[in-house]
Every structure is written in C-alpha cells, then in structure tokens.
Amino acid sequence: MSRMENQDIEYKSVWRDEYLQWICGFANARGGIIYIGISDNGKVVGVKNADRLLEDIPNKTVSVLGIVPYVQLHKDGEDTSYLEIGVEPQEFPISCKGLYYVRSGATNQLLKGVALDTFLLRKQGRTWDAAVAPRIAVEDLDRGAIVRFFAKAQREGRIPASDAAEDSRASLERLHLLLDGRPTNAAVLLFHPDPDAVYPGAIVKIGFFDGPEILYQDQVAGPIIEQPDRVLDLIYTKYLRAKISYDGIYRIEHYPFPRAAVREAVINAIVHKNYTSTSPIQIRVYDDRLRIGNACILPDGWTVDDLLGFHESEPHNPKIAHTFFLAGLVESWGRGVQKIFAACKFDGIEPPVYRMTGGSLQVEFAVPGERMVKPGTMEPSLQNDVPVMAENGATWRDLARLGATWRDLVEIWDGLSAREHSVLDYLASNGPSRTSDISTNLGIPLRTLQRTMKRLAGLSLIVPQGKANESRYALMLDSEAGGS
Structure with a gap:
C-alpha cells in the first residue's frame, strides 16, 4: 500500500475484537476503510484465518454495533492475503458497548463530556447554541445591544428596515433566537450584558x-x-x-x-x-x-x-x-x-x-x-531632535507622543501607581540617578523602591546603566537616544 494512515484509512496487522471501536469511530465520522494484514507503514504482512474472519467480523459488528460493514478478501501474491473492512457513515449515533467513538484525523477518539453532548446533538440535527439557556429570561438581555445590532445589520443591507422590532422579544423571534419563547444559548451570548456570568469563559x-x-x-x-x-x-x-x-x-x-x-x-x-x-x-x-x-x-x-x-x-x-x-x-x-x-x-x-x-x-x-520594532527604540529621523526638544522642556511623555516607539508608553502611564509616576518624573527632571538618591529625595523606602524599579524596568520604561556598584537608572528614552 502506498498510502499512509489518514482520516479515511486505518491499517492493522492482525484482527482483535477491540477494533470494533475503530469501526464505530468510522461510522460516527465520514466512514472509512480498515485493512487487516497490513502494518502501520503500509506493508502487507498477511492475515491468518482469513476465511473465518470473513464471517466473524460482519457477525460481531452487527451484534455489537448494529451496522453491517462490507468485508472483502484481497490477495497479494499466491500466499499472502489481507482483508478490507469498509464502513459507511451513519446518520444516527453508533455506540460500542455503551461508548461512543469518532474518527478524527488518523486517530480514534473516545467521546466524553461536552464532546459527547455536542456529537449527540449534531446527530439529532441540533446544536448547543440553539438549546434553551438555563434560568435566563428575555428581560435579562441588553436591549441596547439588540438595537445596535439591528442598526448595524440594516446598514449592511442584510436586514430590511421593516424588520426593526419594537421590543426585545419580537427582535429575537425575527432572529430565530428563541425556543418555546425562551432565549437560546446563542441569544444569551450575543446580547446578555455579562455572558461570562452565565457561561464562564465567554470573554x-x-x-x-x-x-x-x-x-x-x-x-x-x-x-x-x-x-x-x-x-x-x-x-x-x-x-x-x-x-x-x-x-x-x-x-x-x-x-x-x-x-x-x-x-x-x-x-x-x-x-x-x-x-x-x-x-x-x-x-x-x-x-x-x-x-x-x-x-x-x-x-x-x-x-x-x-x-x-x-x-x-x-x-x-x-x-x-x-x-x-x-x-x-x-x-x-x-x-x-x-x-x-x-x-x-x-x-x-x-x-x-x-x-x-x-x-x-x-x-x-x-x-x-x-x-520588528524593538522596545526602547525610536525612529532615526527623530533621534537628532531629542536633545533639542529636551532642552526646551519636553518631557519623556511629550517625546513618546512625538514618535518614541517603545511599548505603548502613554497607555501604560494610566495603569501606573502614583509612586511609579513620581519615579518617572524624577528621572525625567534629573536624568540617570542612583536608587539611594531617588529614595532620599522622594521619601520612598529603599526596599520598596527596588521593587518599583524592577517593575518599571520590566515595562521597558527605565534601564540600569553602569557597573553594579555604580549603577544608575535612566529613562529608556535617555538610554537609547543619548539624552543623558
């Protein structure tokens, strides 16, 4: 055999009754073929008792799975033979001794939990998002989100203006998002103000x-x-x-x-x-x-x-x-x-x-x-202007707005603490400084300041300079652009 195992083909060198699980998996997927007497690498090794297996395999499949495969005997030379078991996809779910399997890629997967629930729903022509949501009423949904959706859909030309409903229930009915008058899972995810409170992970x-x-x-x-x-x-x-x-x-x-x-x-x-x-x-x-x-x-x-x-x-x-x-x-x-x-x-x-x-x-x-834009760098066309702008009173934040491209500095600023703001302002005014001087002038305990400096360095806002015993901290901009 020149083909390798895939979604539709499985090779087994010998037959074992546990391979009924593989027949089950193919039946629950898109069908396929199992070859008995062929090794995993596609080499024909032959199968013993082929005539007996021609009867046993169909009988056991019908008894355990309730489906009928086709089984054929093939000759590879005078003394070597192998079996081909063809499995058709089934419209209804097939179980093997109470367990459900499905072919996925070149593997046979045992379905459990959510995967099993989803599989059974699909076989019934239903999906999870079409099921009724537990303990949620139409009134719990965000009317504003529904109105905004209809406005957007009308702008896209995919909902006529006449379909704009006056209330949430009529809107959801037009979208087929109610079942027996109750919101479906899809309705809750789409329009609940906090779907994560209903389905953790919906963020x-x-x-x-x-x-x-x-x-x-x-x-x-x-x-x-x-x-x-x-x-x-x-x-x-x-x-x-x-x-x-x-x-x-x-x-x-x-x-x-x-x-x-x-x-x-x-x-x-x-x-x-x-x-x-x-x-x-x-x-x-x-x-x-x-x-x-x-x-x-x-x-x-x-x-x-x-x-x-x-x-x-x-x-x-x-x-x-x-x-x-x-x-x-x-x-x-x-x-x-x-x-x-x-x-x-x-x-x-x-x-x-x-x-x-x-x-x-x-x-x-x-x-x-x-x-690639490395943290702490700025465009060459701006670098020569940095000392001039600094002399004229521009702060590090001004320079960021004018083109310094280190990691979204302005956005990060709003998430920093007052202590971190004061450290950055100190470095902007005084240039590279020792932690002992910063601690003394700002009144921040040295141990606390060291943690603060580590966090600011991790955000690529400051960088250490010099040897360990003479170390100073500078704004990343000063270090890269030569402002110090």
Whole structure:
C-alpha cells in the first residue's frame, strides 16, 4: 500500500475484537476503510484465518454495533492475503458497548463530556447554541445591544428596515433566537450584558508577554457581538507597535500584520468557540509574534488541513454565525481562512500557522524581521531632535507622543501607581540617578523602591546603566537616544 494512515484509512496487522471501536469511530465520522494484514507503514504482512474472519467480523459488528460493514478478501501474491473492512457513515449515533467513538484525523477518539453532548446533538440535527439557556429570561438581555445590532445589520443591507422590532422579544423571534419563547444559548451570548456570568469563559483576554512573563493585560467582556471591534481597537492601539516611516511630511505607520487578517482571526475565534469550555479566548502578543487561541471542536472528521482548504461552511455555532453574518462581520461561504491568507499575501507577509493543541485551535502570526520594532527604540529621523526638544522642556511623555516607539508608553502611564509616576518624573527632571538618591529625595523606602524599579524596568520604561556598584537608572528614552 502506498498510502499512509489518514482520516479515511486505518491499517492493522492482525484482527482483535477491540477494533470494533475503530469501526464505530468510522461510522460516527465520514466512514472509512480498515485493512487487516497490513502494518502501520503500509506493508502487507498477511492475515491468518482469513476465511473465518470473513464471517466473524460482519457477525460481531452487527451484534455489537448494529451496522453491517462490507468485508472483502484481497490477495497479494499466491500466499499472502489481507482483508478490507469498509464502513459507511451513519446518520444516527453508533455506540460500542455503551461508548461512543469518532474518527478524527488518523486517530480514534473516545467521546466524553461536552464532546459527547455536542456529537449527540449534531446527530439529532441540533446544536448547543440553539438549546434553551438555563434560568435566563428575555428581560435579562441588553436591549441596547439588540438595537445596535439591528442598526448595524440594516446598514449592511442584510436586514430590511421593516424588520426593526419594537421590543426585545419580537427582535429575537425575527432572529430565530428563541425556543418555546425562551432565549437560546446563542441569544444569551450575543446580547446578555455579562455572558461570562452565565457561561464562564465567554470573554477575550489579551496580554503582552516577555517570554513566560506577562507585562500587562486586558479583558474584553460583554455581548460577544460587540467584542470584535473592542478587541481589534485594543490590539492596534495598545499591543502592536507600528514601524514608522515618512513620505515627505506625512507619517506612515506600518503594523506587523494586516488589520483585516487579524480581524478575521479574532472573529473566527469568537464565533466558533466551544462555549461549554470555561477557557476564555486568549490573545498573546510578543515582540515577534501574535497568537490567538480558543477552545474549538472541529466538524466531525475534520483536521486542520481540512480547515485550511476550501470547504463548505460548517460552523460549530450556526445561530451565532448567522447573527454575525447579518451584522456584516462574516460571510456564509466558509472563506474565513482564505480571507486571512489573502490579506497576508497582499500585505507581503507569511500567512499564520494553524495547529490544534489539545482542544484548542492556535493561530500564530509571525512578525517579519523588517517590521520588528524593538522596545526602547525610536525612529532615526527623530533621534537628532531629542536633545533639542529636551532642552526646551519636553518631557519623556511629550517625546513618546512625538514618535518614541517603545511599548505603548502613554497607555501604560494610566495603569501606573502614583509612586511609579513620581519615579518617572524624577528621572525625567534629573536624568540617570542612583536608587539611594531617588529614595532620599522622594521619601520612598529603599526596599520598596527596588521593587518599583524592577517593575518599571520590566515595562521597558527605565534601564540600569553602569557597573553594579555604580549603577544608575535612566529613562529608556535617555538610554537609547543619548539624552543623558
């Protein structure tokens, strides 16, 4: 055999009754073939008692699984033979001795917990997001979020003006987000003022990392229909640094990743998240990469390769996906990944890498070397002006606004303590200084000040200078631009 094991093919050198679990897995996915008498590397090793197995395997499959496979005997030369067991996909869920298995990639997975619940719902033609939400009434939802959604959908031309309902219940009925008059899980996630209180993990966490250490972070909560814009604004105003150039007098900012690609990846994570998982969507930003991770259940039988290729739209949360479509946030053609790749190609960067890690889908963008902006640096065109501006009374914060590109200094300022403000102001006024002098002049205990200086250095706001016994601290700007 020239083909290796994959979603549709499994090799076994001998038959064991436990392989009924593999037949069950194929039946619950998209079907497949098990070859008996072929090793894992595809080499025909032959099978003993082939004639007996031709009867035993179908009989045992019918008895245990209730389905009929087709079993064929093949000859490989005069003395060697192997069996082919063909399994058709089944419309109804198939169990093996009370347990449910499904083929995923080249593995056979035992379904438990949420994965099993989702599988059984799908086999019944239902999805989790279409089920009734527990203990939530229509009145608990955010009427303002519903009104804003309808206005946006009408601007996109995907809902006619005549569909603007006067009350929340009528609005949700038009969106098919009620079941027996009660809000569905989709309705709660989309329009509840705090869906995380109902389904823990219905938030997006963003953090800036230096190796394993997190330097600062944010959390985006509220109706998930409104989360994408807030997440994108945070990423591009606080977490990503643009490479700055000039065309004459015009300042040009070139971010490491095209906004359209990151936007699509963020929306995909929110729309397709497995909301029965308590893990929030996590966006990790580093100097050289950005990684988006969300708890994810791929469609039955899918692998990451299927996700990256052309495919029909099979959303995990179809009610949520349709509402995002009406708002103009997604399409209905399963082209999300292709749009990300196209945006990256147009922008001249490599597309992100996709991988499944446990139950999480990870999407990682890499910063191209020519777009890397190191913390504590400023554009060459501004460096010569720094001493002049400083002599004229410009502070480090003024310089940050004028083009210093270290890590989002102005935004960080608002999150610092009064003590940290006073230390930075002291260094801005006095230049590089010893911790003992800062401690004396500001009245801060030395041990407390040392912790403060360590935190400010971790934020790339200050940097130590000189030898250990003569060490001084300077503003990062002073160190890089020669202001001291």
